[in-house]
Amino acid sequence: MSEPPDRPQPQPGILKIAPYVPGRSDAPAGVKLVKLSANESPLGASPKARAAYEAVAGKLEVYPEGSSRALREALGEVHGLDPNRIVCGFGSDDLLHLLAQVYLGEGDDAVMSQYGFNVYPIITRGASAEVIMVPEKGFRADVDAMLKAVTPRTRMVFLANPNNPTGTYLSTAEIERLHVGLRPDILFVLDNAYAEYVTAADFSVGIGLVDRAENVVMVRTFSKMGIAGERVGWMYGPAHVVDAVNRIRGPFNVSLSGQAAAAAAARDVAFTAKLREHNDKWRTWLTESLRSNAIQVPDSQGNFVLALFPDKETARAAFEALRAEGYLVREMHGYGIPQGLRISIGLEEHMRAVVDLLKAFGAPGQRD
Numbered sequence: 001m002s003e004p005p006d007r008p009q010p011q012p013g014i015l016k017i018a019p020y021v022p023g024r025s026d027a028p029a030g031v032k033l034v035k036l037s038a039n040e041s042p043l044g045a046s047p048k049a050r051a052a053y054e055a056v057a058g059k060l061e062v063y064p065e066g067s068s069r070a071l072r073e074a075l076g077e078v079h080g081l082d083p084n085r086i087v088c089g090f091g092s093d094d095l096l097h098l099l100a101q102v103y104l105g106e107g108d109d110a111v112m113s114q115y116g117f118n119v120y121p122i123i124t125r126g127a128s129a130e131v132i133m134v135p136e137k138g139f140r141a142d143v144d145a146m147l148k149a150v151t152p153r154t155r156m157v158f159l160a161n162p163n164n165p166t167g168t169y170l171s172t173a174e175i176e177r178l179h180v181g182l183r184p185d186i187l188f189v190l191d192n193a194y195a196e197y198v199t200a201a202d203f204s205v206g207i208g209l210v211d212r213a214e215n216v217v218m219v220r221t222f223s224k225m226g227i228a229g230e231r232v233g234w235m236y237g238p239a240h241v242v243d244a245v246n247r248i249r250g251p252f253n254v255s256l257s258g259q260a261a262a263a264a265a266a267r268d269v270a271f272t273a274k275l276r277e278h279n280d281k282w283r284t285w286l287t288e289s290l291r292s293n294a295i296q297v298p299d300s301q302g303n304f305v306l307a308l309f310p311d312k313e314t315a316r317a318a319f320e321a322l323r324a325e326g327y328l329v330r331e332m333h334g335y336g337i338p339q340g341l342r343i344s345i346g347l348e349e350h351m352r353a354v355v356d357l358l359k360a361f362g363a364p365g366q367r368d
Contacts (some may be wrong), residue, residue, distance in 0.1 A: 044224035092233030167300025
């Protein structure tokens with residue numbers, strides 16, 4: 001009989017997890033920081049969301065409503081959904097963790113694309129399951145390859161659409177084709193964190209698919225809409241999935257201020273449209289400007305672009321040149337793209353400054 005361990009042991013899979021490393025948030029001493037590393041709203045929060053947040057400031061001693069009822073009702077009103085099929089959480093990451101906890105276990109696996117959101121491997125291994133990373137084509141999820149990667153042990157498929165950090169997306173038709181190819185016992189998680197910024201005509205968030213299927217959930221967030229500091233996410237899914245998630249969800253998992261601000265932000269559709277219009281204009285401008293300097297940029301539908309340099313050394317030098325002037329962008333070596341930098345869409349002056357600073361880093365001899 002073997003001796004028991006001399007200290008508590010984590011569950012299988014935990015020590016296989018590479019800890020999530022956020023982007024840097026520091027600038028050299030004396031330099032004004034312009035943070036373009038976290039895909040935050042360049043226009044701040046909706047004034048209505050800010051007013052709602054301030055209105056509850058005198059109620060810090062009060063517990064929030066345990067099911068985020070008012071927020072779920074606001075989301076139902078704006079998106080035409082049944083509030084009883086919505087679950088709110090402490091950011092969308094909270095809901096992704098809960099889904100993995102409910103549907104994954106030892107001996108299971110989950111499928112994701114090669115450059116998918118790096119929280120997916122964390123939550124999969126945290127549930128003692130294995131992750132299958134599927135190669136992409138041109139920094140874009142490959143539906144056929146993802147379907148081929150499914151095994152008898154597969155219980156979940158994660159897809160960020162649009163994807164972070166590449167910005168690429170799959171059309172409604174491609175999403176439908178991916179779903180049709182999955183067994184009915186596999187949960188298909190559509191992570192639409194950047195949906196508010198999409199302008200592509202052939203994109204949809206998948207509400208119709210969720211309504212028709214018993215194995216699809218849609219996950220969204222308010223973090224990209226100006227209230228990242230409150231950490232509010234939401235999920236829409238079949239009643240049986242909602243019931244299962246609610247059984248393990250923390251009873252007060254969205255703060256009082258978060259619920260109030262998010263409900264107001266959801267209803268402020270004019271501000272959301274303003275954000276999308278600003279993003280579309282400067283995302284297009286930044287993409288075209290970088291490409292004219294022989295820096296590759298995949299077409300993005302997020303509130304960021306992925307700038308691809310000739311090699312990792314050039315990317316690192318570009319990062320340091322930007323940081324020296326106070327512009328913080330996100331390095332991509334943690335995603336297996338060491339030659340890339342993810343640049344959030346900011347204000348006009350920020351975008352023009354970034355392009356000017358990167359003029360020295362395009363591929364030699366390949367400029368227009």
